[in-house]
Amino acid sequence: MGRPPCCDENGLKKGPWTPEEDEKLMSYIQKHGHASWRVLPELAGLNRCGKSCRLRWTNYLKPDIKRGNFSREEEQTILQLHSILGNKWSAIAKHLPGRTDNEIKNFWNTHLRKKLIKMGIDPMTHCPRTDFFQSLPQLIALANLRQIIERQPWDGHIEGLQTVAVQAAKLEYMQSLLHSAVSIVTSPTTTTTTSSLNTFTTELEQTNHLCPPQVPSSSVPELAVQVPHSQMPSTSFDQEIGKTNLFSNNIVNGNEWCSMEADNSSQKSLLVPENSIPPLIDMPVQNFCNTISTPNCDGGNSIPLPSWSEILLDEELMGEFA
């Protein structure tokens, strides 16, 4: 246990602030500043602890605080920064003038997080959720059981399961793209090169040519997932991808996510059109991320990394998680 709550001492007031208290705090800080939060309440004539005063000031009373709904641009910024920084609310807030970390945190928890979950994206990893895959064997077992019970031919069930598996493989594939991007950005060993994003994606595609992944039989028993080319997303990144919004706003094409950006036609999708298709045949079910973000299959030569900082982030941001 840490220190006892400071507000328990001396019967200091807790709870919502009254307009009178706000006024006292405002006028004191405007006149004298806030050199020491410890002594400020006493000097300002407030029956509050310093911590409570500081919180009230930084989260509510500070003159430069912007109130009201978050704009679409702010929403995009939060999503983008969260995909990189995680729950570093104060760091995120530094990039949103007038917004407090508390406000951003609340907005995330009440809006953005739910929106991601609704779309099947893990709000912590910003990758498609893989819960489904973990339960796939059970689903198959259930289907099998049902087949036994109903004594119906297997053909239809297998087709159905394969369709489901193809969809899941797509999700996993998109996750791998995201995951590899994030791992590159956040890796402490990342070397900043001058390689273009285009070079990177070309080699990424070559990797897939050279190293068609295999289905681990243990993870999806009796189900080699044959993925039709026409149904797979491409590994190619769009050359015109903007300096912002790589991670978050264009991940899932053609659903609610895109509707968020419906009026932003200048921003291209992370996933390129279906006429650019990687030669993936057998989709690995568990280790997409490793396949793509780790060394090439010709013996450990890493894929040349693009300068993600140039693509995604300004220098200030890079400094934050360096």
Place this chain on the structure above:
DNA sequence: AACGCCTTCAACCGCCAAACG
């Protein structure tokens, strides 16, 4: 109108690290 459930967000709690003596 009344009730219960859900959502939002201001405020609090506990922990950590830097500053200080």
Place this chain on the structure above:
DNA sequence: CCGTTTGGCGGTTGAAGGCGT
């Protein structure tokens, strides 16, 4: 160097308001 204080941060809570029945 060490113990204490302080400011800051992220997680959590609970009151208030909204909404459906």
